[in-house]
Amino acid sequence: MWSILQSLWLVLLHMFQPRFTVQYPDEKPYLAPRYRGRIVLSRDPDGEERCVACYLCAVACPVDCISLQATEDPHGRRYPDWFRINFSRCIFCGLCEEACPTYAIQLTPDIEMGEYNRQNLVYEKENLLINGTGKYPDYSFWRVAGVRIKDKDKGQAENEAPPADLHALTP
Amino acid sequence: MNPVLLKIIVLLGILIVVLTLASGLIWLERRLLALWQDRYGPNRVGPFGLLQVLADMIKIFFKEDWIPPFADKPVFVLAPAIIVITVLLTFAVVPFTPLVQIADTNIALLFFLGMSSLGVYSVVLGGWASNNKYSLLGGMRAASQMLSYEVFMGLAMMGTVMLAGSFSMRAIVEAQRHMWFVVPQFLGFVLFLIAGIAETRRLPFDLPEAESELVAGFHSEYSGMKFGMFFVGEYLGVILISVLLSVLYFGGWQGPFLPPIVWIVLKTLFFICFFILLRAAMPRPRFDQLMSWGWKWMLPLSLLNLAVTGAVVLAMRR
DSSP: OHHHHHHHHHHHHGGGSOOOOOOTTTSOOOOOTTOOOSEEEOBOTTSSBOOOOOOHHHHHOTTOOEEEEEEEOTTSOEEEEEEEEETTTOOOOOHHHHHOTTSOEEEOSOOOOOOSSGGGGEEOHHHHBOSSOTTOTTOOHHHHSOOOBTTBOTTOSTTOOOOOOTTOOOO | OOHHHHHHHHHHHHHHHHHHHHHHHHHHHHHHHHHHTTOOOSOSSSGGGTTHHHHHHHHHHHSOOOOOTTSOHHHHHHHHHHHHHHHHHHGGGOOSSSSSOSOOOTTHHHHHHHHHHHHHHHHHHHHHHTTOHHHHHHHHHHHHHHHHHHHHHHHHHHHHHHHHTOSOHHHHHHTTSSSOTTTTTHHHHHHHHHHHHHHTTOTTSOTTTOHHHHTTGGGTTOOHHHHHHHHHHHHHHHHHHHHHHHHHHSOTTOOSSSOHHHHHHHHHHHHHHHHHHHHHHOOOOOHHHHHHIIIIIIHHHHHHHHHHHHHHHHHHHO
């Protein structure tokens, strides 16, 4: 009996305690910078697309919501012809971001993607591309990769030794 | 003014106020529960979320009013009406103020007991007509719980009847001019409070609908406005018990400075809030615990209260 009265009193005292509710649309909760929200495609510091259309994100995706088509520009640089993410399927697991070798695909702290029409949740490349570098401001895949593209021959990448001369006899 | 016309106005006034209050209680309960659980509750629709009730009403009116094919149809339809009718009828004998009372009978308390016994039928028939094992279990629990708690509810009230010397609620209120009956009848008050909670099937005595065990107990199969009737009936019962607590033990409309209607509303609101606090704080007992509490503690205590009060009243009169 005493414990009943005690618990009544304790519950009554909760009247004077602050409430835990975050009144969401009026009051936005804090989302960490690495929060896994809406997926974007970032650009390298030169403003070119980072994505090299390697399909690793599409392979890694556990719900198969990413699809793309690779193509090449005249200088041998690969990029996606189209890139599509179906956000009505996406589970925001971040595996695509982990799989991406060029830091192109990134998850951002934005969760407000509600739509009345489900079809509007299918984002095309122009919806996904952003005009920035995202979380890795200085990284440029083509500058560190040993692949020949326009304005950069083999051996000219950062920290890359010149290629060995196959016809030389010296070791 | 024509006395018949006055009566009709009072009657309609009580009916409208009580029904509005009953639906308003849904809002009050949700807000208060939220307050005690460090939440906000409904605060979006209208000022302080007050229009939430209206929105819910509109929703419940437009819901499909489904009667399961396996149900006993006439009884199924009748059951939710019974509880609202019986509770509303009881309000006829409650003296809110000297002016606002529909019928001042000399058997008011007996009428209340009779009506609350009839109210049990609503729950039992609802559980039976649903033709569903969980509903039936809920109905059975309701029957045994309300019958056993009604026994000492009546016995607990007899203390006030003896002190006032009348079954009329108005006489009981007027007998409390010098001292509220909660002082000489404290045990009776506690017993009546517990029995009242059990009568309204509110937590901690909500075993008939025990969501965690019986789906929704006796009203598992009810939807739409029929469910709404059970809901409104429950809140009407809360108001009724709160009014009766203030009438029988806290001097009814009597109080200094403020007009009588304000006093009765304040006292009633206090008890309504207490009912909600109970819901916020209490766990639900097991059914055998409930029954053994009723028969092994409450009944002997109320008999003791009855005997002692009777003896004291006799000795005083000598």
